[in-house]
Amino acid sequence: MTARNFYSKGLYEVTGPTGKKFTSGTRYWRQSYESFLELDKDNRVWWGPNGNNVPALKRFLSEVKEGIVPQTLWKYEEVGHTQDAKKEVQEILQFENSALVFSTPKPIRLIERILRIATKPGDLILDFFAGSGTTAHAVLKLNQEDGGNRRFILVSNTEATADAPDKNLCRDVCAERVRRVIAGYRNKKGEWVEGLGGDLLATQGAGFAYLRARRIPAERVLSEIEHGQVWTALQLIHTETLTPFDAVAPIQQAETENGIMLYVPKVSEAVIGILEQAIQDAGTAMIYSWQPGWLHQQIEDERASFQAIPQFLVNRFGLGTRT
Ligand SMILES: C[S@@+](CC[C@H](N)C(=O)[O-])C[C@H]1O[C@@H](n2cnc3c(N)ncnc32)[C@H](O)[C@@H]1O
DSSP, X not given: OEESXXXXXXXXXXXXXXXXXXXXXXXXXXXOHHHHHHHHHTTOEEOOTTSOSOOEEOOOHHHHSSSOXXXXXXXXXXXOOHHHHHHHHHHHOOOSSGGGSOSSOOOHHHHHHHHHHHOOTTOEEEESSOTTTHHHHHHHHHHHHHTOOOEEEEOOOOOOOSSOTTOOHIIIIIIHHHHHHXXXXXXXXXXXXXXXXXXXXXXXXXXXXXXXXXXXXXHIIIIIXXXXXXXHHHHHHHOSSOOOOOSSSSSEEEEETTEEEEEESSOOHHHHHHHHHHHXXXXXXXXXXXXXXXXXXXXXXXXXXXXXXXXXXXXHHOOOOOO
C-alpha cells in the first residue's frame, strides 16, 4: 500500500488489529489516512494471517482483470454450438463443392472466450489443428475489440483422401477464411461485411502468409532445391516476415535484428558491386550463396559473413527422409 513517490498525505502511522503499529517507512502510503481507515473498515486491508503483517490492499479478481470471472460451465447461449459455427463459416465462404464444407468447426464466441481468459494483447497464439480457422477469426475479432496486437500461427492438413485427392481444406477453407475476414467479404445475402484488418503489411511490415510445409528428399536439398524454397527457409530462420522470391533480382535481401541477410542464387562479377553496396548501407550482412569461398575472396569485408547453401540448410534441418 506504499509507493516511492512523494505524497503529502501519505505519512502517518497505522495500528493493526493486534495493536502493532506501522509507518510507511522511507516510502509514502498511497492513500490518505481517512481513505485508509475507510478501506480498513470495509475489510479491504489484509494484515496477514495473524493480523501482524504490514498492511496490504485486498484486490478482487474482478478488479485485477477486466471482464468476468470465468465460470466452469459454458452454456451454448453464451459460446454457441457447432450449428452456429457452421453458419459462421458459410457466411464467409459459399462453397459449390460440398467436399469443402467443414464439418467440425468451433463457434467464434467459444474460441474468443478462451482467448480472453488465456491471452494478453501482445501474445502469439498457436493452433496446431486449425480446421476452418476459427482461432484466427477470433484473434482478429478480439484484437479489434480490445485494441490488442495478438498474432497467430495456424497449422492444419489438407484432409485429402483417396476419394478426394485434390481436397485442400487448409488452403481453400482455413487460409481463404482468414484472408476474407481480414480484408472484408460478401456474406450469403450478398451484403458487404467490413474486414477486421490485421494485415499490417503496409504499416508494420507484417502480414498474413499462407505456407505449405513440404518434405524435401535429401538428394534435392543437395542439388535441385529451388531458389524460392531456399529463400523461404532462410527468412523463416532469420526474419519475422516473409517476402516472395524475386526471380528477376540478382540478390534477395531481408532485414534482420542485426543487419541484413542476403541470398545470392547465382554468383557473378556483376553481383559483387551490388553486395558491396548492400553491406555498406546495412553495416552487417550475412550472405548465403552456393559459392561462399569465391565471394569471400572478392569481398574482403569483415562486416560480411558467408554461408554455404545447401550445407547450411542440411546442417540446420537434416537430410530428411529419402523418398
Ligand atoms: C476438430 S478440427 C479443428 C476445428 C477448428 N477448431 C475449427 O473451428 O474449425 C481438427 C483439424 O485438425 C486437422 N488435423 C488432424 N490431425 C492433424 C495433423 N496431424 N496435422 C495437422 N492437422 C491435423 C484436421 O484435419 C482438422 O481439420
